[in-house]
Amino acid sequence: MRAVITVIGKDKKGIIAGVSGELAAVGVNILDISQTTLQEYFAMIMLVDMADATLGVPAIQKKLDIKGKQLEMQIKIQREDIFNAMHEI
Template sequence: MRAVISVVGKDKVGILMNVSTKCAEYNVNIIDVSQTVLRDMFTMIMLVDISNISIKFGDFSEMMTSFGSEIGMEIRAMHEDIFNSMHRI
């Protein structure tokens, strides 16, 4: 099972580290990362494997959102099927 973690907000030092540390903490494996900074706005999309995640994915997703507000970023962790169904036929 895979999920997409998106991180959007004002660019600053250590975003990637912060997010990947959280992933490692819950045994979430990062498969691919793409990030851009456009006019100071940081956008990162992370594809992760959640097959061996140590907590329920719903709880992980909530935790990431509140972690995001702690570090001043908008973070969402969503099951990949939502994007598959919307953008692929």
């Protein structure tokens, strides 16, 4: 199963390191990273593979919430299916 992680907030140092460290610890493999600006905000989008993940999406979300507080960023993990469903015919 694949998931999409979005990290949105003011740009700062250590975002990729912080988030990818969290993901490595729970066996989540990063497949692709992309970034863009969203009005005045920085948005990072990661596509990840959950095949070897040691935790499920809800538990990983909890860890990312904590990390997000530290980084003052909003971090969300969602199964890829919701984006495919909405944007592909």
